[in-house]
Amino acid sequence: MFFSKKIEPIALDIGSTFIKLVQLKGSNKNYQLVKFGVVPLPPEVIVEGAVMDAGRVVEAIKELLTAQKVTTKEVVISVSGSSVIIKRVSVADMTDEELAESIKWEAEQYIPFSIDDVNVDFQKLGAGVTEGQADVLLVAVKKDKINDYVNLVKEAGLEPVVMDVDAFALANMYELNYETEAGFTALLNIGASVMNINILKDGMSIFTRDITVGGNRYTEALQKDFGLTYEDAEKVKKGGEVEGTDKEQIASLMSSVTEDIVAETQRSFEFFRSTTGSDKVSRVLVSGGCARIGHFTSILSERLEIPVEVSNPFKNIKVDPKHFDAAFMEEAAPMSAVAVGLAIRRPGDR
Numbered sequence: 001m002f003f004s005k006k007i008e009p010i011a012l013d014i015g016s017t018f019i020k021l022v023q024l025k026g027s028n029k030n031y032q033l034v035k036f037g038v039v040p041l042p043p044e045v046i047v048e049g050a051v052m053d054a055g056r057v058v059e060a061i062k063e064l065l066t067a068q069k070v071t072t073k074e075v076v077i078s079v080s081g082s083s084v085i086i087k088r089v090s091v092a093d094m095t096d097e098e099l100a101e102s103i104k105w106e107a108e109q110y111i112p113f114s115i116d117d118v119n120v121d122f123q124k125l126g127a128g129v130t131e132g133q134a135d136v137l138l139v140a141v142k143k144d145k146i147n148d149y150v151n152l153v154k155e156a157g158l159e160p161v162v163m164d165v166d167a168f169a170l171a172n173m174y175e176l177n178y179e180t181e182a183g184f185t186a187l188l189n190i191g192a193s194v195m196n197i198n199i200l201k202d203g204m205s206i207f208t209r210d211i212t213v214g215g216n217r218y219t220e221a222l223q224k225d226f227g228l229t230y231e232d233a234e235k236v237k238k239g240g241e242v243e244g245t246d247k248e249q250i251a252s253l254m255s256s257v258t259e260d261i262v263a264e265t266q267r268s269f270e271f272f273r274s275t276t277g278s279d280k281v282s283r284v285l286v287s288g289g290c291a292r293i294g295h296f297t298s299i300l301s302e303r304l305e306i307p308v309e310v311s312n313p314f315k316n317i318k319v320d321p322k323h324f325d326a327a328f329m330e331e332a333a334p335m336s337a338v339a340v341g342l343a344i345r346r347p348g349d350r
Contacts, residue, residue: 169341287337
């Protein structure tokens with residue numbers, strides 16, 4: 001497209017609890033924040049990435065576009081969860097053009113869905129271990145999942161120009177804001193219902209996984225054990241107080257849920273080591289709503305025996321304090337990692 005280099009699309013990260021909007025201008029790690037906004041979604045509207053009430057989601061997107069005075073129609077979106085399959089595979093070395101022709105047939109042996117039900121893409125990573133082979137990152141996403149999200153933004157009056165995957169958006173965010181370290185770095189984005197894991201070696205993705213676990217576990221446990229409404233449970237989860245609740249009992253329950261989520265994370269790290277034969281991860285960056293839950297990162301660091309820090313996706317982005325409230329930006333930053341990674345994408349890039 002003749003305008004692809006000038007276009008600055010908005011990015012929408014459509015989560016289970018919030019929709020996040022980011023627009024950046026610039027290029028080559030020199031970006032400025034143009035638009036930023038967050039709108040909550042009612043419970044059960046999106047469950048584990050599956051759209052249950054498209055109308056309510058479309059309403060929320062329109063509300064966010066109006067609040068941010070967005071005039072851009074082009075949008076970048078992403079998907080994650082069980083409908084997304086990412087595999088690092090070894091194939092016969094060939095040109096990108098030849099691989100594009102044959103990737104569908106190469107993918108069949110790795111995809112647990114009918115090949116006709118998925119969209120397939122790939123990224124060559126380099127030469128394989130065996131001579132004449134190439135390492136390829138294979139991505140397959142169920143077509144109905146893509147269609148659901150494409151239809152949402154089209155209904156809201158937008159035109160999707162890039163479809164990405166949450167785990168790759170995290171890697172983009174990391175590359176923009178952090179110096180690539182030798183060894184293994186794990187990026188964890190723990191949202192309301194899905195955790196995205198992307199483990200990088202020297203800045204390159206070598207292991208990705210989505211797990212259906214997230215901050216909703218706290219909310220559900222608080223509702224069940226203390227009879228709280230969804231709104232009160234969300235308030236308590238974020239450190240607020242609700243009349244009639246016992247602080248010590250709340251703290252005990254929150255700690256128990258944290259241990260469960262941390263245990264799920266540990267199992268994924270053990271799976272990574274057992275399937276790749278790789279060394280231990282040396283650094284963890286956490287984003288998503290769970291990053292703000294009390295003691296979560298310290299407990300995760302203690303259990304993994306690895307330094308853990310909360311991601312700042314705006315670290316290397318120019319943010320004008322006249323246009324964006326610093327306190328709000330700091331609070332919203334951890335949940336914005338995927339949206340920032342998407343906002344860097346442009347039509348036609350890979």
